Amino acid sequence: MESKRIQILVDKFLSNTASQSEKDELNQWYRDAHQEEVEWLHTDDDEEKILEQRLLVKLNSHINQQYTNPNVRKTGIFSIPKAFRIAGIAAACIIIGIFMIYRTTDRANTPQVSFSAPADQTENTFVLLPDSSKVILRSGSKISYQYTDSLREIYLTGNGFFEVTKNKKRPFLVHAGNIITRVLGTSFSVESDSDKHIKVAVKTGRVAIQNTQKNTLAVLTPNQAIDYDKKQNSIRKTAVVPAEQLNWVNMDMRFTDVPFGKLAAALTRRYHTDISFENENLRNCLLTGYFEGTESLPEVLDILTKTAGATVAFKGNKIVLTGEGCPKQTL
Incomplete structure (x- = not known):
């Protein structure tokens, strides 16, 4: 065709x-x-x-x-x-x-699966869930998830940003400490790495904040957040600018004149996938870019390879980048 x-x-x-x-x-x-x-x-x-x-x-x-x-x-x-x-x-x-x-x-009913972001890793970790929802985990954070016919449940320790695929029949629940963030389809962050506070900020959509008894404590819309005090068992609703509170989500995906080789190593860690070069000269190509941080690896590679005049090839379970490459930069 x-x-x-x-x-x-x-x-x-x-x-x-x-x-x-x-x-x-x-x-x-x-x-x-x-x-x-x-x-x-x-x-x-x-x-x-x-x-x-x-x-x-x-x-x-x-x-x-x-x-x-x-x-x-x-x-x-x-x-x-x-x-x-x-x-x-x-x-x-x-x-x-x-x-x-x-x-x-x-896979509507999946066994519970866990995933951790290495604490010693500078890059965030990208996780693609079974329903194509995306999670960005900050270093040292952990999630476990289980999907059933009626629910998508996530358990978070640390900091995570969620971009949720809409499904009215299967609500998406994020458990963090004593609160539950309930959504149908939206993007938001949850910070639960503190011993005293749990914070939720909404970028898009609408979420409900509940306690473990499923009582609704607050409803958040874009540019709103809550700060839950664990000790006092109290909740405070605030206005928030997502760009400030969510800056960490793409901190590792903003770069200027970074060699392709160094960038590929970072992407390997971020997406837990092996990326290599067939032509070592490709490592020398300098790339500049600004991503939102929630892009999948194929989306990122699509832009990077076109910019560097390269193509993506697959050998077994490895991603191999091919192309003419660039001369080595000299000082």
């Missing part, structure tokens, strides 16, 4: 105007063109994460190839039009969702 036809089908799908026959055509194209990538439903969890990233990167690259100018070289991280990038990533995620829906349905 020609790329133009694929783009038409994707645009219709995203705008909810695709007919059933057009949806079937899109599904059939994906099965025919990417059969080897969808045969991964019985692998272990580590392989599954790698291959899902592979699907996202490869499909996004295919859809966006008409926007790539091979003559553009290392001019800066925003050389690719943002609208094109977002559209391509959204299309990739939507199409993959079509084929993975039964995977998430099968």
